[in-house]
Amino acid sequence: AQTVTQSQPEMSVQEAETVTLSCTYDTSESDYYLFWYKQPPSRQMILVIRQEAYKQQNATENRFSVNFQKAAKSFSLKISDSQLGDAAMYFCAYRSAREYGNKLVFGAGTILRVKS
Amino acid sequence: EAQVTQNPRYLITVTGKKLTVTCSQNMNHEYMSWYRQDPGLGLRQIYYSMNVEVTDKGDVPEGYKVSRKEKRNFPLILESPSPNQTSLYFCASSPFNNQPQHFGDGTRLSIL
Numbered sequence: 001a002q003t004v005t006q007s008q009p010e011m012s013v014q015e016a017e018t019v020t021l022s023c024t025y026d027t028s029e030s031d032y033y034l035f036w037y038k039q040p041p042s043r044q045m046i047l048v049i050r051q052e053a054y055k056q057q058n059a060t061e062n063r064f065s066v067n068f069q070k071a072a073k074s075f076s077l078k079i080s081d082s083q084l085g086d087a088a089m090y091f092c093a094y095r096s097a098r099e100y101g102n103k104l105v106f107g108a109g110t111i112l113r114v115k116s
Numbered sequence: 117e118a119q120v121t122q123n124p125r126y127l128i129t130v131t132g133k134k135l136t137v138t139c140s141q142n143m144n145h146e147y148m149s150w151y152r153q154d155p156g157l158g159l160r161q162i163y164y165s166m167n168v169e170v171t172d173k174g175d176v177p178e179g180y181k182v183s184r185k186e187k188r189n190f191p192l193i194l195e196s197p198s199p200n201q202t203s204l205y206f207c208a209s210s211p212f213n214n215q216p217q218h219f220g221d222g223t224r225l226s227i228l
Contacts, residue, residue, distance in 0.1 A: 004158070033214070045206060045219035091158055095214070100166065102147045102213050103174060106158030
């Protein structure tokens, strides 16, 4: 079974600075997807960024980018120019490309605090 | 507006009293799932459905039932709730397998 590990329960960043959230995963598959979700206090689950394992190029979405290291099974999220609205719980998630059920396997989450 | 709607958003109830959490999507999605979120564990899939009348277990199905009689609806049923089912529940849908999921706003269940 696949597992996702987020080793940082909490992180803090100063407004306008850059922060990196860590995620490692374990799988024997070669074809899969990786995601970062943001959960603000409103509890919504908001997709931040997605990476297909077959793509070598790291995904970027505006201020959000990932460092995908397939051999190391690492998938970190970098947030540049942090804003107060970035404060939230962030979840890393894995999905197999082969299995049915569209199941996301989540890490435990990292709480990000943004200081003004 | 494309959305996944869950009801209720909050519920406090007692052990053994049957309850249903409803989930409805207006995007004509094939796939729907239920997840529960617990501190330190992230979200875990309870059940999923690939289409009408097609459902299957996720990772933590014990104590739950689901049905998919209509494409838009996927209710989660707790026949005899117990305190260990106190959690935050999310419904999600996607057009088909391997597509990004749209999540509902969550239902906070407290079972005393």
